[in-house]
Amino acid sequence: MKRIIFPLLAGILFLIIQTTWLPSFPIHRIRPDILLIFTLYLAFLFPPIFGGILAFFMGYLMDLFSGNALGFYTFSRPLVFFVANYFKERFYLEGFYSQFLFGLIFGMLEGILILILMNALQPLSFGKLYPLLFTLLLPQSFFTGLITPLFFFLFQKGSSLLFPQPDKGIKERV
Amino acid sequence: MRIRGFFLFRRYNLLVFVILLLLFALVLMSLRAKQREGVEFFDALLMEVCSPFQKAATLVIKTVQGTFQHYVFLVNLEKENRMLKQKIAELQEENHRIKEMKLANERLRQLLQFREKNSPSMIGAEVIGQDPSSWFKSVTIDKGERDGVKKGMAVISPAGVIGQILKTAPHYATVLLLTDYNSAIDSIVQRTRAKAIVEGKGVNRCQLKYLLRAEDVAVGDVVVTSGLGGNFPKGLMVGEIKKVDKKGHGVFQYAELVPSVDLTQLEEVFVIMEPLLPSQPQEEKGKKGKKTKK
Numbered sequence: 001m002k003r004i005i006f007p008l009l010a011g012i013l014f015l016i017i018q019t020t021w022l023p024s025f026p027i028h029r030i031r032p033d034i035l036l037i038f039t040l041y042l043a044f045l046f047p048p049i050f051g052g053i054l055a056f057f058m059g060y061l062m063d064l065f066s067g068n069a070l071g072f073y074t075f076s077r078p079l080v081f082f083v084a085n086y087f088k089e090r091f092y093l094e095g096f097y098s099q100f101l102f103g104l105i106f107g108m109l110e111g112i113l114i115l116i117l118m119n120a121l122q123p124l125s126f127g128k129l130y131p132l133l134f135t136l137l138l139p140q141s142f143f144t145g146l147i148t149p150l151f152f153f154l155f156q157k158g159s160s161l162l163f164p165q166p167d168k169g170i171k172e173r174v
Numbered sequence: 175m176r177i178r179g180f181f182l183f184r185r186y187n188l189l190v191f192v193i194l195l196l197l198f199a200l201v202l203m204s205l206r207a208k209q210r211e212g213v214e215f216f217d218a219l220l221m222e223v224c225s226p227f228q229k230a231a232t233l234v235i236k237t238v239q240g241t242f243q244h245y246v247f248l249v250n251l252e253k254e255n256r257m258l259k260q261k262i263a264e265l266q267e268e269n270h271r272i273k274e275m276k277l278a279n280e281r282l283r284q285l286l287q288f289r290e291k292n293s294p295s296m297i298g299a300e301v302i303g304q305d306p307s308s309w310f311k312s313v314t315i316d317k318g319e320r321d322g323v324k325k326g327m328a329v330i331s332p333a334g335v336i337g338q339i340l341k342t343a344p345h346y347a348t349v350l351l352l353t354d355y356n357s358a359i360d361s362i363v364q365r366t367r368a369k370a371i372v373e374g375k376g377v378n379r380c381q382l383k384y385l386l387r388a389e390d391v392a393v394g395d396v397v398v399t400s401g402l403g404g405n406f407p408k409g410l411m412v413g414e415i416k417k418v419d420k421k422g423h424g425v426f427q428y429a430e431l432v433p434s435v436d437l438t439q440l441e442e443v444f445v446i447m448e449p450l451l452p453s454q455p456q457e458e459k460g461k462k463g464k465k466t467k468k
Contacts, residue, residue, distance in 0.1 A: 012224055019303035019314065020231040023438075024239065031308050048188055052195050059199070064220055065228075066305045067312030067354045069340060071206050075199035082192050114309055118355070121203070132309075132376065140308050 043084035055081035103148030107141030221343035311354035334411035334434035382429040
């Protein structure tokens with residue numbers, strides 16, 4: 001039961017931090033995405049089915065509190081989770097640089113996906129959106145990547161308190 | 175045959191699950207676009223669960239920030255003066271609290287005057303959270319359906335327009351800020367009465383769309399609401415033009431404006447419950463106000 005409740009509560013906690021504490025910093029544009037880092041960490045900790053549902057819930061929460069009326073994150077977060085879960089064995093994730101790169105790449109991939117969805121589903125011209133690649137997407141992904149090692153370390157500490165051998169991941173019950 | 179089919183399912187069940195989950199997300203997107211009630215109910219339910227925590231967190235953060243700004247920075251003082259300094263800190267803290275109260279009092283008095291002057295059918299709300307993503311611009315307020323807040327209602331402050339209600343829950347609502355890409359407000363340039371649509375442009379900037387090239391527009395011109403959209407009363411300040419560009423050919427010209435309200439520092443806002451048409455007489459205004467008060 002705790003493997004369901006704790007990640008859900010942690011997700012709500014990170015969402016609250018993201019909507020209340022992070023905006024109080026003076027640099028609004030480069031607000032890192034803690035919920036994305038948490039979703040990436042879930043990809044290492046949880047099996048695809050249960051983790052996928054958790055990622056879906058994280059995306060749903062993001063959509064609920066954002067000005068995005070259609071629900072892009074409900075789609076993008078599980079996708080990010082599945083891709084990260086698929087590549088977790090192929091990615092060397094020890095050390096600062098690899099974790100930074102992991103956060104940066106997934107931050108950018110999700111950003112590009114959101115831009116594509118915005119362009120496809122809403123009447124916005126791409127000419128209006130492409131400056132965001134440099135003014136918003138790059139700095140935000142960079143800062144998300146920069147704090148990824150710190151948060152991975154914290155999540156690892158937190159999950160080691162809750163689950164035995166979290167580095168080996170949680171097995172799916174059949 | 176059955177057994178073979180079962181094994182095929184076992185082999186591909188993960189892939190099937192991934193596809194189903196992503197398809198479900200796409201179906202949700204489509205349901206949201208069609209504004210189906212089931213999704214909205216679930217959204218409202220989750221928002222009701224999460225928003226009290228958000229409200230509490232905002233309160234804690236404000237308190238901690240206040241303490242840091244006015245007390246903790248005074249801790250590194252010389253030992254012999256600690257007691258004295260502590261006393262000063264306490265007095266400063268008290269002074270700060272009184273100043274804060276005075277400022278809040280002034281702000282609330284202004285809000286009250288503004289409310290009485292404009293429309294009695296408005297309710298005040300507190301901002302309890304910001305948008306979790308950097309792509310979209312919205313805030314969460316502590317008033318919802320139970321207070322009469324409905325989707326599409328205008329949200330303003332004494333300084334000008336803030337945005338409109340995007341989603342509602344029984345006690346909370348999400349406000350789409352005028353700087354969001356999906357926001358569009360019918361407006362006019364105050365000096366020349368040129369009509370245009372104010373669209374969000376992301377970080378604290380908006381643009382004037384469908385502004386005819388022939389219209390006289392200059393930097394520094396004030397843009398106000400036209401009242402034609404139905405949600406916003408006429409004459410509310412939207413922002414000030416910062417850049418005019420008649421680039422290329424075409425029927426329209428391009429203008430950029432800065433909102434009159436600092437949308438990154440929002441604390442209290444007003445939701446207009448029943449927008450009054452500009453042509454309505456004052457008597458009717460009073461009647462409407464009384465009706466909503468009941």
